[in-house]
Every structure is written in C-alpha cells, then in structure tokens.
Amino acid sequence: MTKKQKVMLWRILIATVLLLGLQSLGAQAFEQMGPAGRWVRLGLYLADYLIIGYDILRKAFKGICNRRVFDENFLMAVATLGALALAIYENGEYLEVIAVMLFYQIGEWFQSYAVGKSRRNISDLMDIRPDYANVEQDGTLEKVDPDEVEIGSVIVVQPGEKIPIDGVILSGTSTLNTAALTGESLPREAQTGDEVISGCINMTGVLKIRTTKEFGESTVSKILDLVENASSRKSKSEDFISRFARIYTPAVCYAALALAILPPLMRMFGMGLAPEWGSWIYRALTFLVASCPCALVISIPLTFFAGIGGASKAGVLVKGSNYLETLSQTRIVVFDKTGTLTQGVFEVDAIHHSKISDEQLVEYAALAESASSHPISKSLQRAYGKEIDRSRVSDIQEISGNGIIAKVDGLEIAVGNDKLMDRLGVSYLPCHSVGTIIHMAIDGEYAGHIVIADVVKPHSKEAIQRLKAAGIRKSVMLTGDAKKVADQVAVSLGLDQAFSELLPADKVEKVEQLLREKSDREKLAFVGDGINDAPVLSRADIGIAMGAMGSDAAIEAADIVLMDDDPLQIPKAIKISRKCLGIVYQNIVMSIAIKLACLILVAFGMANMWLAVFADVGVMILAILNAIRALQVQHL
Amino acid sequence: MKKTYKIEVDCANCANLMETAARKTAGVASATVNFMTQKMIVEFEEGQQAADVMENVRKACKKVEPDCEIFL
Numbered sequence: 001m002t003k004k005q006k007v008m009l010w011r012i013l014i015a016t017v018l019l020l021g022l023q024s025l026g027a028q029a030f031e032q033m034g035p036a037g038r039w040v041r042l043g044l045y046l047a048d049y050l051i052i053g054y055d056i057l058r059k060a061f062k063g064i065c066n067r068r069v070f071d072e073n074f075l076m077a078v079a080t081l082g083a084l085a086l087a088i089y090e091n092g093e094y095l096e097v098i099a100v101m102l103f104y105q106i107g108e109w110f111q112s113y114a115v116g117k118s119r120r121n122i123s124d125l126m127d128i129r130p131d132y133a134n135v136e137q138d139g140t141l142e143k144v145d146p147d148e149v150e151i152g153s154v155i156v157v158q159p160g161e162k163i164p165i166d167g168v169i170l171s172g173t174s175t176l177n178t179a180a181l182t183g184e185s186l187p188r189e190a191q192t193g194d195e196v197i198s199g200c201i202n203m204t205g206v207l208k209i210r211t212t213k214e215f216g217e218s219t220v221s222k223i224l225d226l227v228e229n230a231s232s233r234k235s236k237s238e239d240f241i242s243r244f245a246r247i248y249t250p251a252v253c254y255a256a257l258a259l260a261i262l263p264p265l266m267r268m269f270g271m272g273l274a275p276e277w278g279s280w281i282y283r284a285l286t287f288l289v290a291s292c293p294c295a296l297v298i299s300i301p302l303t304f305f306a307g308i309g310g311a312s313k314a315g316v317l318v319k320g321s322n323y324l325e326t327l328s329q330t331r332i333v334v335f336d337k338t339g340t341l342t343q344g345v346f347e348v349d350a351i352h353h354s355k356i357s358d359e360q361l362v363e364y365a366a367l368a369e370s371a372s373s374h375p376i377s378k379s380l381q382r383a384y385g386k387e388i389d390r391s392r393v394s395d396i397q398e399i400s401g402n403g404i405i406a407k408v409d410g411l412e413i414a415v416g417n418d419k420l421m422d423r424l425g426v427s428y429l430p431c432h433s434v435g436t437i438i439h440m441a442i443d444g445e446y447a448g449h450i451v452i453a454d455v456v457k458p459h460s461k462e463a464i465q466r467l468k469a470a471g472i473r474k475s476v477m478l479t480g481d482a483k484k485v486a487d488q489v490a491v492s493l494g495l496d497q498a499f500s501e502l503l504p505a506d507k508v509e510k511v512e513q514l515l516r517e518k519s520d521r522e523k524l525a526f527v528g529d530g531i532n533d534a535p536v537l538s539r540a541d542i543g544i545a546m547g548a549m550g551s552d553a554a555i556e557a558a559d560i561v562l563m564d565d566d567p568l569q570i571p572k573a574i575k576i577s578r579k580c581l582g583i584v585y586q587n588i589v590m591s592i593a594i595k596l597a598c599l600i601l602v603a604f605g606m607a608n609m610w611l612a613v614f615a616d617v618g619v620m621i622l623a624i625l626n627a628i629r630a631l632q633v634q635h636l
Numbered sequence: 637m638k639k640t641y642k643i644e645v646d647c648a649n650c651a652n653l654m655e656t657a658a659r660k661t662a663g664v665a666s667a668t669v670n671f672m673t674q675k676m677i678v679e680f681e682e683g684q685q686a687a688d689v690m691e692n693v694r695k696a697c698k699k700v701e702p703d704c705e706i707f708l
Contacts, residue, residue: 004646059702066699112646234668242652297652301671 002116008109012102015052019098022048038091045094046084053080053101072292075253076104079285083609086278096609100289107617111298114624129224130164130198133215136208146215157207163200166218167209169193174205181223182315182563199223222555226317233320237584241300245293252291252599259603260284283605290598290612295591299623300584306630307580314633315563316573323559326542328577331522333472333570334511336536337479337489339529340546341567342454346379346436349455353429354448361448365440367393368406368413376436379452399423403438414441421446434488453485461493463567468494470571470578473522476514478507478536507536515541527570544570575636583630587623594619638679639686642707645671650701657696663689676706 001009022044030037050057053076060077083097132143134156141156146164149155154170157163163176173191181199190196196209199220215221234242260283264275304321311318318324338344351358366384369377370393381388396406402423403416414424415438421428426441428449435453439446464475477498479486486500499510515524526533526540534557537543545558546565555561562569598615601607645651651671658667658676663684668677678693680686687708694706 062702108646245652 001113005109005113005116008105008112011051012105012109015048015098015102015105018044018048018051019095019102023095042088042094045098049080049084049094049098049101052098052105053077056101056104057081075288075292076101079289079609082281082285086282090278100609100613103613103617104289107613107620110617110621111624114621114628115298115302129220130162133164134158134161146218149211149215151211151214153211155209155211157202157209159202159204159206161202162220163196163198163202163207163209164218164220165209165211165215166195166197166213167211168195170208170210172205172207174207175203176200177203178563181219223312223317226319226555226561233322235304235321235325237325237581237588238300238304238321241296241588245297248291248293252288256284256287256291259287279605283602286602286607286609286612287599289609290595290602290607290615292616295595295616295620295623296588298620299587299591299627302624303580303583303587303627303630306628307576307583307633310580310631310633311573311576314569314572314576314636316569316576317555317561317563318573318577319559319561323542324577324580326523327525327560327574328581329521329523330525330542330574331471331473332476332514332518332524333467333474334476334478334514334524334526334540335495336507336526336528336533337477337481337486338454339565340527341460341477341489341493342456344454344529346376346452347455348379348383348450349435349453350433350451352431352433352449352451353446355445356442356447361440362450364408364411364413364442365415365438365450367408368396368404368415371396372398372404376438376452380438380450412443414444415439434485454481456489456493457565457567459566459568463570464494466568466571467574470574472574476510478502478510480504504533504535507533508539511536511539515539527567529565544573546570572633572636576633579633579636580630583626587626590626591619591623637684637686638677641676641678641690643669643674643676644705644707645669645674645701646703650704653700654697654704657700658693661689661693661696664693667693 022041027041030041033040056073056076059073063074080097080101083100084094086092087094087097130146133146133149134141135144135149136142136154136156149165155165155167159174169190169192171192173189175187176190176196177187178200180201181197187203188200190207195212196207197219198215260281264277264280267273268275301321304324307324308318308321311324318327335341348362351361354361362380362383363386366380367388369380370388370390392409394407396404398404399416399420401419403414403420405412405414405416405420405424407413414420414426417437417439418428418430421439421441424441424444426439426444426446428439428441428446431437431449431451433451433453435451438450438452440449441447467475474497475495477486477490477493477495479489479498479500480502481500483500486498489495490498499506502510511524511526518524523541525542525544526536527544527546528537529546537545537557537559542560543558544560544562545555546562546567546569560573562573595615598607598611602612643654645654651669654676655667655669658664658669658678661667663681665679665681667679669675670677676693678686678690680689690706690708694708697704697706
C-alpha cells in the first residue's frame with residue numbers, strides 16, 4: 001500500500017464509524033435538543049461528508065477553475081452536493097449522501113489497490129533484471145552495477161545467480177534455467193565457448209564469461225524495454241474507449257441536465273400537473289453517479305497489460321497492445337521454412353548404393369570435407385562424430401559449386417553433386433529421396449551417395465494442426481529451397497500451400513500477393529526466424545520472429561518475438577491474444593450494458609442512488625477482476 | 637529526441653487527459669502516457685529544450701489533473 005492509499009483507508013474507516021454512529025443515534029436524538037438539534041445534526045453529517053469527500057470537492061472546484069468541467073469528480077461533487085441540498089431542505093435522510101461518497105471512495109481505493117497490485121504482480125513476473133555483476137579484481141570478486149561493465153570484461157556468475165550481460169563462456173560448464181526468458185522449463189546445457197544470454201539463471205557450476213555487449217544492449221535490457229513500452233502502442237479497442245469517454249462524459253451530463261429540467265416543465269405546462277422538481281433533480285443526480293465511465297477506461301488497458309505480461313511469462317514477447325489485437329484476428333499464417341518449421345541444421349538422412357560400409361563412406365566424406373565450413377560439410381563432420389585427423393588428408397581441391405576432391409589415406413576421394421560426377425566422367429545413380437544428394441567416388445569409381453536433409457522440427461506438424469483447430473484458414477510456406485524438398489515438407493506437415501525456389505525479394509512479393517487476396521478483416525501473420533526475412537516480417541500485418549534469443553535484428557523487425565524456437569508457441573500466442581481480446585470485449589459489452597440498463601432504470605425512477613453506486617463502482621470492480629484473468633495463460 | 641519520465645497518476649482516464657494535454661503543449665512532437673508502467677514518453681520537436689518544454693507539459697497536466705505528478 002502506498003502512503004496515499006493508507007491515508008484514504010483511514011478516512012474511509014473514520015467516515016464509516018461516524019456514519020454508523022450517527023445512524024444508530026437517529027434523528028429523534030437531535031430533535032430532543034430543540035430547534036438547534038437540526039443544525040447540530042447537519043453539522044455532524046457535514047463533517048462526515050467532508051472527511052470522506054473533501055478531496056473530491058477540491059478537485060471538482062479546481063476542474064471548474066481550469067474550465068475542465070465534465071470529469072468524474074465533478075459528477076460526484078454535483079450529485080452529492082445536490083442530494084445534500086435536498087436533504088437539508090427537507091431535514092431528511094443524509095445517509096444516502098454520505099454512503100454514495102463513501103462507496104465511491106471505497107471503489108476508487110479498491111481500484112488503485114488492485115491496479116497497483118496487478119502492476120506489481122506483472123512486473124514481478126518479468127523480474128529478470130539482474131542487480132549486479134561480479135567482476136574479478138586482483139583475485140577477489142567485486143559486485144558492480146551491470147551498467148558499468150565494459151564490453152570484453154570478464155565476469156563471474158556463481159550458481160543461483162542471473163547472468164547479467166550477454167557474453168561467451170571462457171571457462172566452466174553449467175546448466176542454465178531459461179524459464180524466465182523462454183517459458184521453457186527444460187534447462188539448457190552450457191560449456192566453454194558457448195554464447196550465453198543475460199537473464200538466464202546459472203544453476204550448477206561457476207561460469208567465467210567474457211562480455212560481448214554492454215548491459216543496455218544485452219538481451220535482458222532489450223526484453224524489459226520492449227515489454228515495458230508495449231502498452232504504449234495502443235490498440236484500436238483502447239483508442240475506441242478514449243474516444244468514447246470523450247463523447248460520453250459530456251453527453252451524460254447534458255442528458256442529466258435534460259432529465260432535471262424537461263420532465264418537470266412538461267408536467268407543468270404540458271399536462272398541468274405539479275412539477276415535482278425535487279424528485280426529478282434527484283433522478284438526474286443519480287443518473288450522473290451511475291454514468292461514470294471508469295470501468296471501461298481502467299479495465300481495457302489493464303486487460304492488455306495483463307495479457308502482455310502473461311504472454312511474456314510464456315516466452316511470447318508482444319511489442320504492443322495493437323499487435324495483440326491484430327494477432328487475435330489472424331486467419332492466414334505464412335511460414336518461412338528453414339529455421340522455422342525445420343531445424344535449419346542439415347543432417348545425414350540416408351546413405352544409398354554404398355560399395356563400402358556406411359561408416360567408412362561417411363568417414364571419407366568427412367575427411368575430404370574437413371577443411372570446409374559449408375553447412376553441408378559441417379553436417380558430414382557431425383555425422384562422422386569423431387576427431388578428424390587432418391594428417392590423413394592431402395591435396396584438397398575445392399571446385400566451387402561442384403564439390404571437393406582430396407586424397408585420403410592415399411585414395412582419391414571425390415565428394416560433390418551431379419556436376420562433379422559429370423566432370424570426372426563417373427556414372428552415378430540418381431536418387432529418389434528428397435534432400436541434398438552428395439555423390440562419392442573413390443579413385444574414379446562410383447561409391448554411392450549420401451542424402452542430407454534439413455530435419456523438420458518435432459512439433460511442427462502438431463503446431464499446424466493446432467493452428468487449424470484455432471481457426472486459421474490458410475497456412476502457407478515460403479522457401480528458397482528446391483520444389484521437391486518444399487512440396488515434401490508441405491505435404492508431411494499438412495500445409496495448404498507451398499511456394500518454393502524464392503529469393504528474399506520474391507518472398508515479399510508473395511506475401512503482398514496473399515495480402516491482396518484476403519479480405520480486410522482477416523489478418524496475415526508471417527513467421528520467420530529473423531534471418532534474411534526482416535523485410536517480410538515488416539510487410540505482413542503481423543511479423544512473428546522465433547527463436548530470437550539474442551538476435552537483435554529479429555527483435556527489431558518483428559512485432560511479436562517468440563523466445564523459444566518451438567513452433568507450438570505460435571498457436572499458443574494466438575490463443576493468448578484471443579483470450580485477452582475476449583476479455584476486452586466482455587468488459588466493453590458488460591460495462592456498457594450494465595451502465596445503460598442502470599441509466600434507463602434511473603431515468604424512469606425505478607432505481608435509487610444505491611444502484612447508481614453499483615453501476616459505477618461495482619461494475620468497475622467486476623471489470624478489474626475480469627481483466628486480471630488475462631494474466632493466466634499457462635493452460636492455453 | 638525522445639525521453640521517458642516517471643509519472644504518478646491515479647486513474648486511467650486522468651492518464652488519457654494528461655496525454656492529450658502533453659500532446660497539445662508547444663514543442664512536443666508526440667507524447668504517450670503509459671498508465672500501467674506510470675511513465676510518460678515524450679518526443680520533442682527539433683531544437684527544443686527538453687527541460688523547458690517539460691515544465692510547460694507539467695503545468696498543462698496539473699491543469700487537467702491536479703493530483704498528477706511528473707518527475708523531471
């Protein structure tokens with residue numbers, strides 16, 4: 001509780017006790033005091049009224065001075081002062097006047113408490129900001145502010161501590177808990193030479209890290225910055241509410257004025273009845289209390305804030321409320337293939353027609369390719385799995401675009417594609433498998449081929465199915481890869497459409513074409529890994545970058561960043577956005593409906609001030625409680 | 637030039653009013669009030685002194701919402 005809230009709580013308590021005391025005494029107690037009794041009673045009630053409402057009166061007065069009339073303070077002040085005037089005139093019931101002010105203040109207090117509390121809850125969820133970094137100086141560790149650590153410094157992270165700054169491990173092995181960043185509970189192994197990102201918690205061993213970035217540029221700062229600024233980009237729903245409030249408040253004030261003046265005048269001149277000014281003014285005042293737009297104005301941004309907070313807990317960073325809104329309307333999802341649906345890491349898939357043992361073939365291939373850093377060479381070396389003895393290899397000759405010829409253990413090994421075989425005049429067997437085919441020839445003799453394929457991520461298929469279950473009308477894959485490979489992946493994953501052999505510029509064109517084909521209400525999302533597809537990410541209605549831990553380009557270009565590279569995060573993100581927007585609409589409809597119903601009841605004289613206070617404060621509390629539900633996203 | 641200021645404001649509607657007031661202040665190119673994080677992000681027009689402009693922004697905000705505070 002803040003100091004302000006504490007003071008308010010005391011004022012509420014004192015006013016309540018005084019009110020209860022005065023009520024239990026009753027009006028008779030004062031009548032015994034003779035004619036002065038009436039004024040003593042008024043004085044006591046007035047004191048109670050001022051205890052609970054002086055700040056409202058002050059604000060209303062200042063508002064009028066600044067020519068800002070129609071705010072809620074003004075509404076409350078006019079309504080209660082009006083009711084007070086009626087009560088003094090009739091020497092009647094003061095209870096209502098004070099009770100209305102009291103409930104209003106309780107509601108305000110609850111609102112400020114609930115909002116403050118949920119703000120803190122959400123901030124705690126995102127509590128990944130490291131407080132210090134350990135820098136080694138003359139053999140002793142010193143805790144310093146992460147901001148002061150320069151690039152290239154060596155920091156020490158002990159078990160249980162957060163890694164404060166992005167860097168490379170110089171020594172030590174450990175397991176890292178990335179849950180705060182990715183929502184993924186499975187720990188990650190880290191060893192010497194690995195790049196680590198800030199925000200992970202070091203669980204087991206001591207790590208010495210050479211920093212590669214400043215704190216301000218580190219992953220953790222970027223994420224915090226992104227999430228904190230997210231609610232600054234306002235969604236259409238929020239804009240709608242702001243505009244609504246701007247028109248609504250003056251409108252209800254004029255409606256209340258009309259309610260106070262027109263019916264009595266009509267009764268007097270039109271129907272020849274008694275005007276009953278008191279009753280109509282009371283109705284108008286009740287109308288004013290009921291009309292306060294707070295429930296809407298507070299709950300919509302709170303819902304988005306809770307939704308964004310919940311999403312970031314699940315490893316989905318949303319850059320703004322507007323993106324959450326767009327995401328919920330997504331009907332078409334366009335995927336990049338490599339790195340998004342597939343691992344982007346090539347693996348040996350099959351070995352065909354081998355004249356020697358498969359292991360031997362891979363060994364020769366790995367040795368021949370040992371000097372190359374091409375992804376395919378890397379995958380061959382990985383498949384071999386053992387230390388490569390470079391001394392067995394000599395006379396390496398790289399033929400660009402064809403392959404490599406090298407001497408291994410005295411044998412001439414040729415590793416490459418069809419062109420290389422043609423060039424050497426070796427007859428080869430074509431392959432029916434999908435993937436990159438590496439032919440091998442030993443001493444000019446065909447020795448079989450190795451099929452290397454990009455492996456589909458284990459959850460890709462399930463992710464597509466879930467997207468379809470979530471109402472995605474069309475799923476499309478774009479890739480620069482060969483048609484055969486693309487079609488095979490598309491079919492196996494159950495994608496609706498696949499466009500292959502595209503250059504980066506073609507991808508933008510394809511997305512533009514898809515954007516033209518769809519209707520305006522449907523939104524198109526593009527999911528990529530942030531490498532080479534920044535233009536497409538920004539061209540789509542909504543760009544989702546995945547597996548973006550530590551990749552600045554992706555964080556910059558995308559509207560939504562998935563910290564994990566698991567494609568199941570995509571349907572999850574969509575469901576989170578739908579839940580959040582669902583709550584937003586519930587709150588808009590519920591608040592407006594209850595408000596209108598109460599306003600109508602009040603206008604026809606079927607409701608009193610109590611119902612009006614419920615329409616104001618009760619609806620607001622319900623809307624806040626509903627908004628906080630957006631935080632719960634674990635089971636989506 | 638863009639700067640972020642910490643603010644204190646109690647109600648969301650008042651935050652909206654502050655935002656409108658800040659936007660209308662001379663020298664401010666754009667302003668956003670984030671009620672949830674209690675921050676005001678102001679983008680100043682070229683060649684404006686942030687401190688002077690913010691003094692006016694604060695005055696304008698106090699006018700629409702006497703209870704608010706901007707920490708300069």
